[in-house]
């Protein structure tokens with residue numbers, strides 16, 4: 001089974017008796033096995049362990065799954081506070097199908113969108129549909145996907161590539177891992193549709209080496225798809241052929257950046273290359289290349305089958321669709337939660353997350369990973385989408401949400417991120433390499449109680465220079481954790497400064 | 503690594519896409535590090551300068567040029583784990599295994615091996631198991647919801663004894 005994302009309640013077990021709802025058991029231990037078997041043999045489910053029941057489920061791309069009726073005393077899925085505000089589009093099958101079995105994916109409508117695209121739509125139709133959906137890249141920058149596909153499609157070249165960015169570099173975000181491990185075929189299907197639209201015959205999945213199970217499942221999925229003729233020559237009898245290769249990352253954060261990623265696939269050190277030229281013109285091996293994040297690809301089959309207009313109704317203005325967030329840190333219910341874009345932070349942290357651990361007050365959330373910022377509790381009405389998170393000094397990034405309570409020092413948090421980006425800077429450009437090193441020194445000085453007001457000014461000035469003068473997105477966003485904590489938690493810096501004056 | 507095995511690995515990459523890193527990763531996995539001789543042989547086979555393989559080996563944190571201990575204990579230093587107390591885990595591990603650093607590195611990255619070569623303690627950025635933070639990995643096994651108090655019990659599963667490293 002894949003994973004439904006309620007990590008706090010793990011391990012979860014699904015039970016489906018004929019004609020009865022699907023029952024999810026939670027916090028199951030080995031000791032429970034006997035009780036479960038005994039109950040199931042008697043046509044029952046162990047009530048004590050039952051988290052919720054699912055009577056029917058809409059996998060969006062296929063027919064509704066009807067599990068059955070009964071067990072009315074077990075709460076319905078939609079009544080569980082953790083699930084109620086969620087909307088599953090990306091994780092439509094996660095936890096419900098066996099990710100290692102292509103037949104189960106096909107049974108819930110898998111590959112029917114590919115069939116539709118190849119037999120009834122022209123490449124331009126596909127691109128128009130994706131444009132109409134308003135889908136934006138889930139890798140961080142939020143660039144409109146349909147528009148990006150159009151750039152690569154336009155290029156006249158006999159060889160074009162598409163790449164799936166599965167480097168998932170944000171330490172604290174793991175949604176891409178779950179998407180790959182729980183439903184690998186939806187990524188393949190999305191890429192196949194994209195390749196058809198763009199005119200690419202080869203694709204590469206770039207996966208970080210820290211995810212061996214994801215790599216294994218995708219290898220298996222590729223093998224199965226090949227056996228079914230879904231990869232290879234003349235797929236579905238159409239004039240379209242496609243092959244897919246897996247390339248493994250090797251533990252460098254900057255390789256998530258698209259030009260560095262391409263350098264890495266080519267067997268070089270992963271240092272970003274100046275843009276332009278953009279990958280759409282000169283990408284992998286110098287050929288036009290379209291690169292998208294894992295989660296971006298997973299939305300494609302749904303858009304093709306349900307239509308761009310349907311998709312664009314989910315979420316907020318200019319922010320259509322859902323996003324999977326990883327809710328972690330000092331929060332009661334940790335896990336992966338998929339919500340419509342523009343859902344307020346408050347809903348995520350309190351309704352889904354149930355607030356702090358043991359009722360502790362939450363001070364802030366950090367979103368967007370090392371490129372993002374800290375948002376204080378007073379701003380928790382902020383909708384989680386590209387524009388609104390940027391407006392409060394953070395970013396959406398890949399969807400990491402790290403919750404911090406009163407026990408977390410914000411200066412230490414800022415130092416943690418600068419330590420991270422300083423280490424991960426590829427060293428190619430001076431502002432990023434030298435600037436971050438200097439910021440780190442000042443932050444260490446601050447934490448040691450030795451910094452002065454002048455140091456704070458230097459910190460701010462350095463931030464500005466690094467943001468404006470760095471070569472790639474790593475440096476351009478690296479000062480955000482410092483700037484946002486200076487903006488909202490200046491008092492925590494000040495408390496440390498006072499010691500210096502004594 | 504035997505040359506025959508190395509050839510096998512090289513031949514498993516029919517296209518240049520992802521080839522060099524893929525080969526090095528496989529060697530790292532099987533040998534536990536990248537040996538000088540292996541890199542030399544590879545440089546000839548792949549017709550790339552040895553210096554380039556070295557710069558790849560040092561750029562990517564997945565690779566090591568020194569032999570690691572029999573068991574590798576990796577502390578996740580990602581955000582979720584940091585917030586939930588990963589630094590204390592790292593300190594406890596270093597103290598228990600008696601592998602203090604000579605000086606604190608500025609970036610917080612470390613890789614330390616015990617004198618008897620039983621354990622290497624190192625850090626990583628997020629295993630994608632953030633919901634179980636803080637997380638430790640010993641070889642390929644993940645231990646979630648860790649506390650400094652639970653570390654001795656985990657280490658014992660891998661043959662560590664309270665006193666053997668006393669004078670190491």
Ligand SMILES: Cc1cc2nc3c(=O)[nH]c(=O)nc-3n(C[C@H](O)[C@H](O)[C@H](O)COP(=O)(O)O)c2cc1C
Nearest residue numbers: 137138139165168169256257258292293296473474
């Ligand atoms: C330092 C840095 C790290 C990045 N890491 C990732 C990553 O881990 N995963 C990802 O999908 N995109 C990452 N990106 C963004 C990619 O460069 C690129 O914009 C993205 O893969 C495009 O896909 P999308 O349009 O589907 O978002 C990173 C960018 C920068 C500057």
Ligand code: FES
Nearest residue numbers: 578580583629632
């Ligand atoms: S931050 Fe430690 S596993 Fe993700």
